[in-house]
Amino acid sequence: ITIGVARERAQGERRVAVTPETCRKLVAAGARVQLERGSGDGAYFADADYAAAGAQLVDDSTAALDGADIVLCVQAPALSQFDTLRTGAVLVGILQPEADPERGEAIRARGLHAFPLERLPRTTRAQSMDVLSSQAGMAGYKAVLIGAQLAPRFFPMLTTAAGTIRPSKVLVIGAGVAGLQAIATARRLGAQVEGFDVRPETREQIESLGARFLDLGVSAAGEGGYARALTDEERAEQQRRLAEHLRGIDVVVCTAAVPGRPAPKIITDAMVAGMKPGSVIVDLAAETGGNCAATRPGHTHDVSGVTVAGPLDLASLGAQHASEMYARNVLNFVQLLLADGGLAFDWNDELLARTVWPGVPAGVDAAPA
Numbered sequence: 001i002t003i004g005v006a007r008e009r010a011q012g013e014r015r016v017a018v019t020p021e022t023c024r025k026l027v028a029a030g031a032r033v034q035l036e037r038g039s040g041d042g043a044y045f046a047d048a049d050y051a052a053a054g055a056q057l058v059d060d061s062t063a064a065l066d067g068a069d070i071v072l073c074v075q076a077p078a079l080s081q082f083d084t085l086r087t088g089a090v091l092v093g094i095l096q097p098e099a100d101p102e103r104g105e106a107i108r109a110r111g112l113h114a115f116p117l118e119r120l121p122r123t124t125r126a127q128s129m130d131v132l133s134s135q136a137g138m139a140g141y142k143a144v145l146i147g148a149q150l151a152p153r154f155f156p157m158l159t160t161a162a163g164t165i166r167p168s169k170v171l172v173i174g175a176g177v178a179g180l181q182a183i184a185t186a187r188r189l190g191a192q193v194e195g196f197d198v199r200p201e202t203r204e205q206i207e208s209l210g211a212r213f214l215d216l217g218v219s220a221a222g223e224g225g226y227a228r229a230l231t232d233e234e235r236a237e238q239q240r241r242l243a244e245h246l247r248g249i250d251v252v253v254c255t256a257a258v259p260g261r262p263a264p265k266i267i268t269d270a271m272v273a274g275m276k277p278g279s280v281i282v283d284l285a286a287e288t289g290g291n292c293a294a295t296r297p298g299h300t301h302d303v304s305g306v307t308v309a310g311p312l313d314l315a316s317l318g319a320q321h322a323s324e325m326y327a328r329n330v331l332n333f334v335q336l337l338l339a340d341g342g343l344a345f346d347w348n349d350e351l352l353a354r355t356v357w358p359g360v361p362a363g364v365d366a367a368p369a
């Protein structure tokens, strides 16, 4: 089996899909790993360490992908690179095939077995492969650090010779994987933290991190452990209560998302206008449009004294640990495809059947959805 890894080329992407640690394991499993020189640079993994782990270093992406049975990536390869992939090759990464029709078409045209890892079911067995969770953890952590950096205040309470400093009040909107890590991080920095989510089960998770659950009187549990979109009445009620509450908050971290939809707009311009000068909003949902109406994805700007940050590529800010986790997720997934030194597709395995895009190849029996 030949595994190909080309340097990530997307703007701002610093992560890498294979680390020296996972390279060693792939080689031990009998794979030949062809890796483009410099693939690990953005995450500070040196070529020499890949070589020591048994990788074959090659000079360009064409040589890395040429003849590869499995191509591992963080973001989908550039369209021009698809020509290098052999028909029937396996492609594993955060591929988002529906985000770009040409990419979807390239996957079909080359007859690739594409496994967009963002499609993995969120089951217990899939946890060790769950890239959405591992990368959201880094994003939530970094979002809070950005908020702490931008705030003109301390997070913790301090008792000093120059008097007492009151702790900052942090509100985390959305308590999924990123939100819970944001809450934990803000707590570690000593802030007074509140969290809220439309899924009622998050109350206990928020409280177990030592934060307060902010009850806005709206509950919207959807299917498969995710949230559903709110009705107009629910949204109005949530917004009325939230507007009032935001007046007392110093830093807001937004993480709310509904799968397959643009980020819900939760903080309106009027709410931002009602916040204290010096307060900060960090909108981790910027990548899908943002939870705050004032968010400009990729920018930080001032809105009448309120700093609104819409950082993109948060996981890349922690590229080293994010890559370590991502690469282990990928390794665990690839192990599902390897049998007796070759490639094997067990379409009765729901993790393969539900992840492969656009679906299980025609003519094979698949696991029931």
Ligand code: NAD
Pocket: 122, 123, 124, 126, 127, 130, 132, 133, 136, 173, 174, 175, 176, 177, 178, 179, 196, 197, 198, 199, 225, 226, 227, 228, 230, 255, 256, 257, 258, 259, 264, 266
């Ligand atoms: P996500 O990124 O899709 O959404 C983030 C959060 O935003 C969610 O908690 C959601 O409820 C919340 N949200 C949506 N609309 C909102 C609104 N209008 N106001 C406030 N909050 C809103 O979610 P995620 O972090 O990927 O995780 C979603 C769920 O999947 C969680 O229950 C998580 O625990 C679960 N999960 C399970 C597993 C597993 O068992 N293997 C793995 C990962 C995640």
